[in-house]
Amino acid sequence: MHDMRNNPTSAVIVIGNEILSGRTQDVNIQFLARRLGDMGLPLREVRVIPDIFDTIVNTVNDVRARFDLVFTTGGIGPTHDDITSEAVAAAFGVPWEPHPEAWARLLHLLGEEKFNKARQRMATMPRGARLIENAISVAPGFAIGNVHVMAGVPRIMQSMFDHLAPSLPSGRPIFSRAVHAAGAMEGNIAEGLEAIQQRFPELDLGSYPYYRAGGTGVTLVAKGTDHERLDAALAEMTALFDSFGYEAVAGEPGH
Amino acid sequence: MHDMRNNPTSAVIVIGNEILSGRTQDVNIQFLARRLGDMGLPLREVRVIPDIFDTIVNTVNDVRARFDLVFTTGGIGPTHDDITSEAVAAAFGVPWEPHPEAWARLLHLLGEEKFNKARQRMATMPRGARLIENAISVAPGFAIGNVHVMAGVPRIMQSMFDHLAPSLPSGRPIFSRAVHAAGAMEGNIAEGLEAIQQRFPELDLGSYPYYRAGGTGVTLVAKGTDHERLDAALAEMTALFDSFGYEAVAGEPGH
Numbered sequence: 411m412h413d414m415r416n417n418p419t420s421a422v423i424v425i426g427n428e429i430l431s432g433r434t435q436d437v438n439i440q441f442l443a444r445r446l447g448d449m450g451l452p453l454r455e456v457r458v459i460p461d462i463f464d465t466i467v468n469t470v471n472d473v474r475a476r477f478d479l480v481f482t483t484g485g486i487g488p489t490h491d492d493i494t495s496e497a498v499a500a501a502f503g504v505p506w507e508p509h510p511e512a513w514a515r516l517l518h519l520l521g522e523e524k525f526n527k528a529r530q531r532m533a534t535m536p537r538g539a540r541l542i543e544n545a546i547s548v549a550p551g552f553a554i555g556n557v558h559v560m561a562g563v564p565r566i567m568q569s570m571f572d573h574l575a576p577s578l579p580s581g582r583p584i585f586s587r588a589v590h591a592a593g594a595m596e597g598n599i600a601e602g603l604e605a606i607q608q609r610f611p612e613l614d615l616g617s618y619p620y621y622r623a624g625g626t627g628v629t630l631v632a633k634g635t636d637h638e639r640l641d642a643a644l645a646e647m648t649a650l651f652d653s654f655g656y657e658a659v660a661g662e663p664g665h
Numbered sequence: 666m667h668d669m670r671n672n673p674t675s676a677v678i679v680i681g682n683e684i685l686s687g688r689t690q691d692v693n694i695q696f697l698a699r700r701l702g703d704m705g706l707p708l709r710e711v712r713v714i715p716d717i718f719d720t721i722v723n724t725v726n727d728v729r730a731r732f733d734l735v736f737t738t739g740g741i742g743p744t745h746d747d748i749t750s751e752a753v754a755a756a757f758g759v760p761w762e763p764h765p766e767a768w769a770r771l772l773h774l775l776g777e778e779k780f781n782k783a784r785q786r787m788a789t790m791p792r793g794a795r796l797i798e799n800a801i802s803v804a805p806g807f808a809i810g811n812v813h814v815m816a817g818v819p820r821i822m823q824s825m826f827d828h829l830a831p832s833l834p835s836g837r838p839i840f841s842r843a844v845h846a847a848g849a850m851e852g853n854i855a856e857g858l859e860a861i862q863q864r865f866p867e868l869d870l871g872s873y874p875y876y877r878a879g880g881t882g883v884t885l886v887a888k889g890t891d892h893e894r895l896d897a898a899l900a901e902m903t904a905l906f907d908s909f910g911y912e913a914v915a916g917e918p919g920h
Binding site: 427428429431432433434440441442443447453456459465488489490527546563584586598599600601603604614615617618621633 | 679682683684685686687688689690691692694695696697698699700702707708709710711712713714715720742743744745746775779781782783784787801818820839841851852853854855856858859862869870871872873874876886888
């Protein structure tokens with residue numbers, strides 16, 4: 411039986427003071443979490459860190475040693491606080507220097523006058539970086555080793571990930587099943603759910619209370635790579651709700 | 666001149682597979698980022714980690730040593746995947762045992778039959794834990810040392826933070842000024858912005874391109890604790906936009 415714990419693992423580093431100050435609501439984590447899960451590259455950890463050189467260096471080195479794939483978002487623009495690229499070079503101990511292809515492309519697209527010192531930063535990368543294209547901005551992201559450096563603006567990041575995805579390894583895709591019941595209380599079903607988890611050790615069972623205008627309830631979710639086992643777990647979770655007189659409804663609750 | 670870098674620092678640990686799988690869009694980070702910033706307790710790092718015992722223990726111990734205040738969200742319910750409380754006890758090297766006040770309260774509110782083994786977990790805490798109340802659920806959060814353990818459900822977490830806030834230390838509140846200009850390009854203003862940052866080393870200047878239906882542009886944001894310095898930086902950022910013929914408008918762009 412395949413176990414999703416054998417899949418390659420991913421981590422995301424969100425680089426940017428705007429998330430930590432609360433100015434910006436991050437949406438990159440959820441996008442990457444879903445896409446990586448679909449590809450069988452489950453996201454196992456996220457770090458959100460400020461635009462501080464040593465913090466980026468230390469975080470990149472810590473995370474790239476512990477996970478198979480690392481994705482960073484943010485800090486690759488032309489302004490003084492865009493220091494991700496230089497910090498990643500330092501993390502890998504390689505020179506930060508003009509990337510021949512990126513440099514030639516930006517010079518060609520922008521012309522000499524517009525390709526000023528600030529924009530030249532966007533074509534300066536760790537030696538050996540592989541470019542990550544995108545359909546929106548002229549400036550590419552890049553990969554070095556297992557670290558993939560992408561923009562922070564969601565539209566650009568998403569385009570970079572689309573370009574990057576075919577070159578990534580892939581694991582067994584992770585599927586999920588959900589069942590919910592209005593009025594259900596976690597404290598009642600917890601013991602039965604734990605027993606189901608023990609019978610399906612290769613699945614990841616989660617219990618999520620919800621609080622909505624239409625009332626409260628609980629959603630149970632099973633995640634794993636084997637459709638038959640997921641269906642079997644779903645049947646047991648549904649029966650668990652039934653045993654307490656809760657009306658079980660397949661799927662997530664509507665809005 | 667007061668420097669916001671002298672403020673106490675905060676970190677948040679988001680505990681929960683539902684964020685890492687992409688099932689749930691996190692909203693707790695932004696809530697805490699804003700509130701902590703307003704209190705002068707700037708958020709300096711976020712970790713999002715799964716419901717894995719050793720991961721929680723190691724992350725709590727790493728983060729509590731590096732930041733003045735730590736806030737966790739998630740994993741304090743009654744189900745098998747709610748292991749935050751036990752892991753925090755292990756991180757502090759103290760017994761995980763019935764908390765006399767929480768235990769008595771849940772027993773009183775729920776009655777003996779409903780206060781089953783699963784719900785008893787919610788009244789079991791690291792020895793010496795201080796309760797964190799909330800207005801919505803019967804189960805409290807708790808604090809031990811500099812670590813504050815809160816629910817993952819946003820409404821409950823927010824209520825816990827409201828109850829907790831008066832007991833927290835506070836630093837100099839962090840204020841911000843913003844100015845934006847439609848059509849502005851980061852690559853043009855980057856050099857001038859860096860020069861302003863150098864004249865205001867105690868402020869944190871950020872540049873954020875935006876892409877909206879109404880067009881693209883750039884927002885410049887200054888953060889700091891001193892209103893006069895912020896106003897002075899705002900004037901210089903506005904003049905910078907003007908110098909490139911961009912029409913500067915105070916504040917963040919509308920939607």
